[in-house]
Amino acid sequence: MCGVIGFVGDEASPEFFYNGLKRLEYRGYDSAGIAMLSHGQMYIERAEGKLSALEKKLVHLPLKTSLGMGHTRWATHGKPSEANAHPHKSGNIVILHNGIIENYKEIKSFLQENGYVFESETDTEVAAHLLHYEFHKNTILLSPLENMKRSIFALVSRIRGAFAFGIICTDIPDVLFAVKYGSPLVLGLSDTAHYMASGIAALVEHTRSILIMEDREIAYLTAKNKEIVTFEGVPVSRKPIHVSWAASMLEKNGYDHFMLKEIHEQPQAIAQTINGRIDKSTGEIDLQSYGIHHIPLKNINRIQLIACGTSYYAGILARYFLESHTKIPVEVELASEYRYRTCTVNEHTLCIAISQSGETIDTLQAIRYARTHGAHTLAVVNAPGSSIAHHCHDESLIYAGPEVGVASTKAFVAQVTSLIILGLGIAQTQNIMTSTQIAAVCEQLVHIPYLVEKTLSLSSSIEKMAAKLIHLKSVLFIGRGPQYPVALEGALKLKELSYIHAEAYAAGELKHGPIALIDDEMYTVCLAPRDSYYEKTMSNIEEIRARGGKIISIGTTGDHELKQLSDEFIEVEPCAEMILPFLTTVPLHLLAYWIALKKGHDVDQPRNLAKSVTVE
Ligand code: M6R
Numbered sequence: 176m177c178g179v180i181g182f183v184g185d186e187a188s189p190e191f192f193y194n195g196l197k198r199l200e201y202r203g204y205d206s207a208g209i210a211m212l213s214h215g216q217m218y219i220e221r222a223e224g225k226l227s228a229l230e231k232k233l234v235h236l237p238l239k240t241s242l243g244m245g246h247t248r249w250a251t252h253g254k255p256s257e258a259n260a261h262p263h264k265s266g267n268i269v270i271l272h273n274g275i276i277e278n279y280k281e282i283k284s285f286l287q288e289n290g291y292v293f294e295s296e297t298d299t300e301v302a303a304h305l306l307h308y309e310f311h312k313n314t315i316l317l318s319p320l321e322n323m324k325r326s327i328f329a330l331v332s333r334i335r336g337a338f339a340f341g342i343i344c345t346d347i348p349d350v351l352f353a354v355k356y357g358s359p360l361v362l363g364l365s366d367t368a369h370y371m372a373s374g375i376a377a378l379v380e381h382t383r384s385i386l387i388m389e390d391r392e393i394a395y396l397t398a399k400n401k402e403i404v405t406f407e408g409v410p411v412s413r414k415p416i417h418v419s420w421a422a423s424m425l426e427k428n429g430y431d432h433f434m435l436k437e438i439h440e441q442p443q444a445i446a447q448t449i450n451g452r453i454d455k456s457t458g459e460i461d462l463q464s465y466g467i468h469h470i471p472l473k474n475i476n477r478i479q480l481i482a483c484g485t486s487y488y489a490g491i492l493a494r495y496f497l498e499s500h501t502k503i504p505v506e507v508e509l510a511s512e513y514r515y516r517t518c519t520v521n522e523h524t525l526c527i528a529i530s531q532s533g534e535t536i537d538t539l540q541a542i543r544y545a546r547t548h549g550a551h552t553l554a555v556v557n558a559p560g561s562s563i564a565h566h567c568h569d570e571s572l573i574y575a576g577p578e579v580g581v582a583s584t585k586a587f588v589a590q591v592t593s594l595i596i597l598g599l600g601i602a603q604t605q606n607i608m609t610s611t612q613i614a615a616v617c618e619q620l621v622h623i624p625y626l627v628e629k630t631l632s633l634s635s636s637i638e639k640m641a642a643k644l645i646h647l648k649s650v651l652f653i654g655r656g657p658q659y660p661v662a663l664e665g666a667l668k669l670k671e672l673s674y675i676h677a678e679a680y681a682a683g684e685l686k687h688g689p690i691a692l693i694d695d696e697m698y699t700v701c702l703a704p705r706d707s708y709y710e711k712t713m714s715n716i717e718e719i720r721a722r723g724g725k726i727i728s729i730g731t732t733g734d735h736e737l738k739q740l741s742d743e744f745i746e747v748e749p750c751a752e753m754i755l756p757f758l759t760t761v762p763l764h765l766l767a768y769w770i771a772l773k774k775g776h777d778v779d780q781p782r783n784l785a786k787s788v789t790v791e
Contacts, residue, residue, distance in 0.1 A: 176249030176785040177261075177273035178202035179360070180377050181341040183242050183351040184368020184398045187211075189233040192245035193226070195377040198425060200226050201581055201779075201786035202273075202373055203249025206260035210244050210269045210343060213237035217269055217345055221260035225780070241398065242351060244341040246271040249785040252279070253296030263300045265291070265307035267345040272299040273373055274337035274358040275790055282333065302340065306330050310344070319346040320395075327354060327393055331406050337536070337789070341371060353394040358789050359534045359562050362386040362394055362401065364415055369396040374534075374787065375560060376577055380422035386415040387560045416560050424577050432772075433779045434580035434672075438764045439631055442624035444575035444585040445757070448592045453599070455621055458614030460600040466571030470551040472604040475525045478505045479550070481513055481541045482529035483788070485583040485667060486590060490529050491660035492756055493594035500598040500616070502607055511791070513541035520550035527553045527594070531578055531586035532787040533561020540791070542566055555593050557586050571597070580779045581786045582672055584764050587664060588627070588757055595620065595753070619751045626754055630747055630761040634769075637762055640727075640743050641769030645673075647698055651689065652679035652763075654702035655712045657756045662702055665763030671781050672771035682708075682715040695723040700763070704747060704755045705731040716740055727766075729759050 178199025180192060192209045207229045208221035218236050222228040226247060246261035252275070253259035261271040276282075279298035282305055287293070291304040309326035317325065323344050331338075337357030344350075353360055353371040363370030363378035363385055371394070372378050375385050388394060391406040403411040430436035452465050462472070478497060480490035490507040497505045510528070520526060526545035530538045533556035543566050546552045552567040557575050564570035575589040599616055602608035608616075650669060654662035659681045666679035680689050682701075693699070699719050703712045713736070719726060720740050728741040731749045738744040747758040771778045 176203045178247040178373045181244040181351045181371040186239045189236040196245045196247045198377040203785045205255030207247040208260045210262040211240040212242045223257045252298040259295045263303040265303040268307045269343045270303045271341045273339040277336035351396040355388040360388045383418045384415045437585045441585045442628040444589040445592045446624040447574035448589045453617045455617035458610035462600045469568045476523045479526045481508045481510045486529040488660045488664040489590035495657045496595045497598040501601045510541040511537040514544045518548040524550040526550040528563050529555045531557045533558045533563040534787045536789045630758045637765045638769045645773045649676040651699040653682040655682040655708035658702035661756045668767035672767045682712045693722040693724040698725040701728045703730045706752045
């Protein structure tokens with residue numbers, strides 16, 4: 176977590192750093208800080224709370240600089256406070272950090288024994304002082320630049336954990352140092368400046384030429400030059416990538432919140448994920464355009480979907496279609512648990528990492544583990560140039576466009592769409608489906624954006640409904656078949672945004688325990704569109720009703736029977752079964768959004784969370 180940005184070049188204002196941090200605020204938002212070097216003097220401003228708290232302090236910073244850095248924090252060690260906010264300073268050295276230094280206690284004791292006094296509770300301050308210690312240890316024959324290079328090598332050889340550091344030394348006023356191990360870091364290149372940042376979102380308004388740093392690399396950046404070396408000092412040469420995200424895609428564009436905008440972008444996200452990859456008239460899947468270049472799909476006889484949070488639920492939902500189209504067994508794995516079992520993958524296993532950000536450390540570690548044990552690995556990601564994609568054999572982008580709201584919405588539907596296309600591609604490669612059969616599924620796929628668009632018109636009626644539900648303390652969600660993962664997704668959205676306790680169950684599981692929770696105060700959101708499981712789900716709804724439970728149902732237009740059983744009824748268009756979960760997802764995203772908003776919560780930045788989870 177945490178967002179870092181750095182600049183070395185002709186000229187940057189405090190607003191440059193502030194605006195860059197705004198683009199990274201999704202990574203953490205409990206305190207922030209900016210450091211700017213001006214005429215040999217280091218100016219640092221930090222503030223507890225959201226970035227807006229720092230805005231008031233920008234006037235204390237110099238009007239411009241040629242070297243500076245900014246940080247937005249998601250607390251790991253030490254509570255959110257100004258003292259714990261980055262950057263941290265040790266004499267002539269200023270450092271900011273994304274990650275965790277695991278052995279900070281032992282280093283702290285060593286530094287304290289050597290006279291260093293700590294002002295924060297963070298692990299990062301240890302890095303600042305250790306670097307200072309190294310820098311001042313032995314300077315006689317070295318220039319400040321060479322001494323700093325040596326000191327950084329010493330630092331990285333002594334610390335354990337994950338880190339992306341930005342470092343400035345007042346004795347070297349034209350160099351920005353960037354260090355990466357385990358936490359994401361990208362460089363932005365232009366003719367007049369070099370940048371570093373935790374994500375490309377912070378850089379696209381300045382440059383689209385992005386160089387992705389790899390683990391165990393250190394960059395020495397000046398306005399005109401960049402040099403990258405490994406932790407062993409070996410020079411690295413790598414070409415930058417061109418990023419297609421435009422700065423305008425990172426604006427709210429008239430919506431009150433990014434989340435609402437992103438919910439309304441779901442049709443586009445699905446359409447862009449489909450675009451150029453299927454031919455609905457011939458039933459042909461273009462696997463090259465999908466991103467399959469190295470993985471031998473013909474030989475795959477087992478699939479594992481590995482992910483966290485909403486991406487994990489996208490995996491559970493996609494499994495229904497993958498299994499039905501490919502006839503290959505599919506397992507869905509929580510990335511954070513994956514490495515704690517014996518890995519049984521082999522050269523016939525396809526492990527797919529599903530991740531919006533492409534940076535989730537649990538997913539990254541799991542997919543690396545699978546690859547090391549012999550599986551073929553595919554990244555289904557949204558953000559270009561991500562670490563997860565870098566560690567997989569192949570990468571398939573979902574093209575949902577930047578997702579800024581901390582709650583994932585449009586990425587969910589785009590991930591499921593992408594995996595359906597992959598399933599069809601595998602079925603094509605292994606001759607499991609004929610082109611006529613594939614064409615029939617493609618015909619359904621291309622209708623999804625239109626039907627999702629229609630479903631979005633439910634927003635105002637759901638807003639009214641939400642006003643009646645803000646007092647709820649706990650809500651159950653139930654669904655059967657593909658509606659079960661939709662229920663899981665709905666419950667996650669409600670709890671992370673509205674802070675209302677919510678649990679989702681497969682509808683058939685209710686009678687095995689959770690039904691004891693039902694009383695006349697308990698609301699259950701029941702997903703019961705007319706699909707193959709409808710009658711069984713209806714029986715479960717009757718069981719809730721018989722025990723006095725309140726029912727919010729999502730069903731098919733014109734379903735009077737369900738409407739009569741329900742306290743609140745939301746209707747979606749009748750359509751093919753594969754399309755239904757896309758439609759029932761929309762009202763659940765809207766319900767969570769409106770309830771949270773009416774409770775006065777920050778829907779784009781819910782408490783305690785960060786969008787890109789880069790700690791284990
Ligand atoms: O970037 P990823 O898709 O890997 O992120 C996974 C989860 O952290 C993410 O989906 C999280 O659960 C969201 N807050 C859900 O809205």
